[in-house]
Amino acid sequence: MQKKLVAGNWKMYKDKSETFELISQLKEKLNSFFPDVDVAICPPFTSIELAGELLKNSKIQLGAQNMHSEVEGAFTGEVSAKMLKSFGVKFVILGHSERRTYFKETDEFINQKIKRAIEFDIKPIFCLGETLEERESGKTFQVVENQLTKGLSGISRIDLEKIVIAYEPVWAIGTGKTATPEQAQEVHSFLRKKISELYDSEIAMRVRILYGGSVKPENARDLFKQPDIDGGLIGGACLKADSFYQIILAAQD
Numbered sequence: 001m002q003k004k005l006v007a008g009n010w011k012m013y014k015d016k017s018e019t020f021e022l023i024s025q026l027k028e029k030l031n032s033f034f035p036d037v038d039v040a041i042c043p044p045f046t047s048i049e050l051a052g053e054l055l056k057n058s059k060i061q062l063g064a065q066n067m068h069s070e071v072e073g074a075f076t077g078e079v080s081a082k083m084l085k086s087f088g089v090k091f092v093i094l095g096h097s098e099r100r101t102y103f104k105e106t107d108e109f110i111n112q113k114i115k116r117a118i119e120f121d122i123k124p125i126f127c128l129g130e131t132l133e134e135r136e137s138g139k140t141f142q143v144v145e146n147q148l149t150k151g152l153s154g155i156s157r158i159d160l161e162k163i164v165i166a167y168e169p170v171w172a173i174g175t176g177k178t179a180t181p182e183q184a185q186e187v188h189s190f191l192r193k194k195i196s197e198l199y200d201s202e203i204a205m206r207v208r209i210l211y212g213g214s215v216k217p218e219n220a221r222d223l224f225k226q227p228d229i230d231g232g233l234i235g236g237a238c239l240k241a242d243s244f245y246q247i248i249l250a251a252q253d
Contacts, residue, residue, distance in 0.1 A: 002208050004224065004231035004251040005164060007040040007063060007125060008238025009093060009212075010047075019047040023054045025241035034059050035252035037231070040091050041238070045079055052088045063091035063125070066099060069112035081120035092117050093233070095127040095151060097170045107150035114151060118159050125164045125233060126151055127212070132171035140169075141190055148194055157199050165209045166233040167191060172213030174235060181222045181229075184211045188228035217246035224251050 014022060023041070030039070042063035043051045052062050068078040084092060094117065095110040110126070117124045128147035130140045144167065152160065167187050169179050179187075188209050196204035211223055212233035223229055231251055238244040 002206060002230050003036060003038055005038040005040065005208055005210060006231050006234060006244075006248050006251050007042060007091060007093075007164075007210070008234045008244055009065060009096075010041065010043045010239065011065070011098075011235065012044060013239055014043060014047060016047065016050060019043055019050055020054065022239070022241060023051060023060075026060065026244065027054070027058055029241055029245045030058075030060065030248075035248055037248055037251045039248055042091065042093055048084070048087050048089065055088075061090040062088055063093065064089050064122075065093050065096070067092050067094070067113060067117065067122075069109060069116050071116070081116050081122055084122060085120045089122055091123045091125055091164070093125045093127060093166075095147070097127065097129060097168060097173060101170075107147055108153075111151050111153050111155075114155065114163065115159075118155075118162050121162075123162050123164060125166050125210070127166045127168050127233070129168040129170050129173075129213070135169065135171060140187065144187060144191060145194055148191060149198070152195075152198065157203055160195075160199060160203055161206060163207065165191060165195075165207060166212050167209060168212035168233065174214070176214055178214040178216075178219055178223075179211070181219075181226050184223055185226035185228055188226065192228050215247060217243050217250065220247045220250035221253055224253070 040061040040063040042065050064084050094113045099105045114124045130143040192204050208230040210231045210233045211229050215232045
């Protein structure tokens, strides 16, 4: 079995001083006991350099929340894989529903980003998931299969091993609603089966599929016990060291 991964998506929170405070608190907690779990934090771009410095000689890995598909160019306000790599970034969140919704990112554009991240040896955390309307109309599997297939278009079997997939039902992100462990497992199992069909069963078992969507210390353990859930992409609960640490501990059990 793969080692579980717990990644914290800070979204548009934490200025420079708050970044210092949160990372310092988290390192203090993890210094006394670091579970056998991969841990990553994804601060905003303004905190990437500071976070990278603070995480040196730490087991916590640095991630970013987004990147452009081009290496450089006239793309005002954008950040490239080359830039992220220069700061020691190991993971990058791609295809998050907030990027799809607010910035109209397409499956094809996300696919280009995934390929570029791999080129620079940055592991994509490739997000997909359905809206409440899509779930209620029985389209969950159709939606996630479409996002998965288009997002992985042209990705080789070797490169697939470098990708982390995150199932995030849009209706559970920041709403306080959480898919039940059984609901989450059902979709994770479906995604793993589809990966097996696109590639093979061996690689499908090695790909980590995270759950994201209002994961909290209270529900993390039950979610992570599911056979096809390999960790979590954590939103609000990662903004406090104690709650994030409790989720990391839950992934160890």
